[in-house]
Amino acid sequence: MSPFRKVPAYCRQSRTPIPFRQKQNEGLEALNTPLGAPRPGATRRKPAERAVARTIESDDADSLRAGRRRLGVVLKPAAQARSRNKLERLLEVGLEMMNEIGFDRMRVVDIAERAGCSTGAFYQRFADKEALLEALAQRFAEKAWTLLDTMLIPERFEGQPFAVVVRRMVVVMVRLASAHAVLLREVVRASLRDMRTWTYFSAMRDHMMARLFEVAGHYPEVTDKAAPGGPIELAVQIILSSLISRSLADQRIIAISDDDYAAELATLMIRYLVIDDAPWDAALSPTVD
Incomplete structure (x- = not known):
């Protein structure tokens, strides 16, 4: 008989004693298991299953995180001012470099360096350059959405002809497109590969049409033209x-100022709708940054 006392082991979870013989058998079984093979009873979940499990566990927490939005990719909550500032800085630098050298020549490392952060900070917010472009498209659409909400209000045009509505709206449309011409061009190019980026512009267009139809409803001469697929929508699409x-x-090919270009487009729409024209001073239209 061995002089050493065989002390039973205890289960780490239940704290119940495990007989020495059972523990010895488990040890022998582990030694006989080929190197690298999973131990019996230790089921391993696939990476996809682990990801689903993590998603299920975090759903409740995500619903409580205020300020979480989707800008190209699902972003981490930007509750702190420093985090919000870093996000805005990355967006601003991305837009600056896009205007300077074009989207294709932009590099993530250069964007992060100019923004004063690491590439890791960039990838915490965006999956890649395409996600950054999608974020810029969404930010532009949100800005235009807000501007349209403050401009296309029926009360704002009370007592004025519908031609004034057209001219004022077209001036803003031209100024927005001109100020963000490079972004618009890159979104058009990206939409040839993936229409996801263009969905923000489509939503902005649909919202603008809804607001314009609401204003047109107060003008008997164009009420019947304010319907999906009708003359007003076709004119706006043109x-x-x-x-x-x-x-x-190339801007040199269309050598005309924004306000003159807007005036010509507005005249085209007014004549197409066959309504009385009216003058409008473009200087009275809201400015666009």
């Missing part, structure tokens, strides 16, 4: 197509 073409072309 103007949008012209603005996209202008963003893709």
Whole structure:
């Protein structure tokens, strides 16, 4: 008989004693297991299963995180001012470099360096350059959305002809497209590969049409033309197509100022709708940064 006392082991979870013989058998079984093979009873989940499990566990927590938005990719909550500032800085630098050298020549390392952060900080917020472009498209659409909400209000045009509505709206459309011509061009190019980026512009267009139809409902001469697929929507689509073409072309080819270009497009829409024209001073239209 061995002089050493065989002390039973205890289960780490239940704290119940494990007989020495059982523990010895488990040890022998582990020694006989080929190197690298999973131990019996130790089921391993696939990476996809582990990801799903983590998602399920974090769903409740995510719903409580205020400020979480989707800008190209799902972003981490930007509750702190420093985090928000870093995000805005990356967006601003991305837009600056896009205007300077074009989207294709931009590099993530250069964007991060100019923004004063690491490439890791960039990838915490964006999956890649395409996600950054999608974020810029969404930010532009949100800005235009807000501007349209403050401009296309029926009360704002009370007592004025519908031609004034057209001229004022077209001036803003041209200024927005001109100020963000490079972004518009790159979004058009990206949409040829993936329409996801263009969905923000489509939503902005649909919202603009809804607001314009609401205003047109107060003008009997165009009420019957304010319907999906009707003359007003077709005229706006023609103007949008012209603005996209202008963003893709060399600006020297279309050598005309924004306000003069807007005046010509507005005249085209007014004549197409067969309504009385009215003058409008472009200087009274809201400015666009």
